[in-house]
Amino acid sequence: xxxxxxxxxxxxxxxxxxxxxxxxxxxxxxxxxxxxxxxxxxxxxxxxxxxxxxxxxxxxxxxxxxxxxxxxxxxxxxxxxxxxxxxxxxxxxxxxxxxxxxxxxxxxxxxxxxxxxxxxxxxxxxxxxxxxxxxxxxxxxxxxxxxxxxxxxxxxxxxxxxxxxxxxxxxxxxxxxxxxxxxxxxxxxxxxxxxxxxxxxxxxxxxxxxxxxxxxxx
Amino acid sequence: xxxxxxxxxxxxxxxxxxxxxxxxxxxxxxxxxxxxxxxxxxxxxxxxxxxxxxxxxxxxxxxxxxxxxxxxxxxxxxxxxxxxxxxxxxxxxxxxxxxxxxxxxxxxxxxxxxxxxxxxxxxxxxxxxxxxxxxxxxxxxxxxxxxxxxxxxxxxxxxxxxxxxxxxxxxxxxxxxxxxxxxxxxxxxxxxxxxxxxxxxxxxxxxxxxxxxxxxxx
Numbered sequence: 001x002x003x004x005x006x007x008x009x010x011x012x013x014x015x016x017x018x019x020x021x022x023x024x025x026x027x028x029x030x031x032x033x034x035x036x037x038x039x040x041x042x043x044x045x046x047x048x049x050x051x052x053x054x055x056x057x058x059x060x061x062x063x064x065x066x067x068x069x070x071x072x073x074x075x076x077x078x079x080x081x082x083x084x085x086x087x088x089x090x091x092x093x094x095x096x097x098x099x100x101x102x103x104x105x106x107x108x109x110x111x112x113x114x115x116x117x118x119x120x121x122x123x124x125x126x127x128x129x130x131x132x133x134x135x136x137x138x139x140x141x142x143x144x145x146x147x148x149x150x151x152x153x154x155x156x157x158x159x160x161x162x163x164x165x166x167x168x169x170x171x172x173x174x175x176x177x178x179x180x181x182x183x184x185x186x187x188x189x190x191x192x193x194x195x196x197x198x199x200x201x202x203x204x205x206x207x208x209x210x211x212x213x214x215x216x217x218x
Numbered sequence: 219x220x221x222x223x224x225x226x227x228x229x230x231x232x233x234x235x236x237x238x239x240x241x242x243x244x245x246x247x248x249x250x251x252x253x254x255x256x257x258x259x260x261x262x263x264x265x266x267x268x269x270x271x272x273x274x275x276x277x278x279x280x281x282x283x284x285x286x287x288x289x290x291x292x293x294x295x296x297x298x299x300x301x302x303x304x305x306x307x308x309x310x311x312x313x314x315x316x317x318x319x320x321x322x323x324x325x326x327x328x329x330x331x332x333x334x335x336x337x338x339x340x341x342x343x344x345x346x347x348x349x350x351x352x353x354x355x356x357x358x359x360x361x362x363x364x365x366x367x368x369x370x371x372x373x374x375x376x377x378x379x380x381x382x383x384x385x386x387x388x389x390x391x392x393x394x395x396x397x398x399x400x401x402x403x404x405x406x407x408x409x410x411x412x413x414x415x416x417x418x419x420x421x422x423x424x425x426x427x428x429x430x431x432x433x434x435x436x
Contacts, residue, residue: 001265009252034349034350037349037350038350039248042359043350044232044351045350047350047351048349048350048351048352048353048390049349049351049352050352053352053353057347057354061283065284066283066284066345067345067347067354074427082375087378091402093436105416106250122298124347124349126346126347127285127344128344128346128357128361129275129285129343129344130253130263130359131252131267131359131360132252132255132256132258132264132265132266132267133264133265133266133267134266134267134268134271135268135271136275136285137422137424139346139347140348141347141348142323142349145317149301150370154263156434159431159434160431160433160434160435161435162431163423163428163431163432163434163435164431164433164434164435166428166432167428167429167432168299168432170267170427172424173422173423173424173428174422174423174424174428175419175420175421175422175423176420177418177419177420178277178418178421179417179418179419180417180418180419181296181417186419189421189423192427192431193423193426193427193428193430193431194356194419194421194423194426194427195419195421195423196279196356196419196420196421196423197396197419197422198419199396199397199399199423200289200395200420201395201396201398201404201414201415201416202393202394202395202414202415202418202420203393203394203395203407203412203413203414203415204383204392204412204413204415205391205393205407205410205411205413206355206390206391206392206413208411209411209412209413210381210384210390210391210392210411211384211385212406213377213378213381213382213411214381214382214384214385214386215382216374216376216378216381217310217375217377217379217381217382
């Protein structure tokens, strides 16, 4: 283990969820998180996202009106609870999670965002629509917590942050897909009250077939 | 059959797909189409959409940057092929479909949009995002053709219009869900080259459970 690239949390850990607002240091971190998630899903061969594509897609509209990313940060020190400049999303802070045992972040240097603050996870969301309903929804495209930070309640913190945004924006639902082999996530979502829509199949048209189909319209 | 509320097409039928642009006469038609689709899916008990909610959600951004509706119109007369004022979507016109037999629209009065022009179907789309990919996608939330106009190729015309929008906007995919009992649609989509993403489950959080989960974040 490279000492310089790892941090140990001994008794407590604090967490903050904040908006990824403008192209900044977050983008490389977000790209690395997405890559780790693709790796977890065994989908790296399909990965085409780049730091540039993230910068180009995430900041085209006010937060939550189009593709939007929230990032989870952790620190051994409490996060200051101060009014935030960006009123579109007030950072969610939970200071002083108690740790049962000390824990090590082997990639803390890679994911350092400030002094003693480390990026630990993310969610990607965008507005969704079901024409049968009065209110739009919020689609949760990705939710991810880095391996060393799992089991502490950070997934629940991210998921409830998404639910909170949806509720505050007057949206009627949060919707998402989950891999059918991911029993742990499924158990978590069902515990949170999510409803499994079992009778629908997911379809996609892409690549050459998309172009062929587009050509029918001329 | 009420003579005043029905039209007969004898030899030919023409079709046009155009944008539902500003709150106008389209909204009542669109609401009726959505209601017919819900009825087809046996989901009317979940239907909460209103004409007002459609007006409020469909026109909040430039077309295809948020929730957007396209409408299919038919007429016994050819549609004039003239440059359209709204450059964000050039109407797609296919004049003179040949009919094998004469056909009757029993609700032509209800769905009349102009003299001898009748609303026959719709699609609802919005931008979607998969963080693994470089390019955003276009989600097709609803696609519907009124019963009397099925089997003539209008579904294909609507679907390829969506593919065309996605391709022209530089999007990487069209994605949607289909009810697993809807074998005819599934066959159609697979013929068009769509890929069935079999290993994902669709989840939703809504109602009281959404609020409970939102409250965790405070």
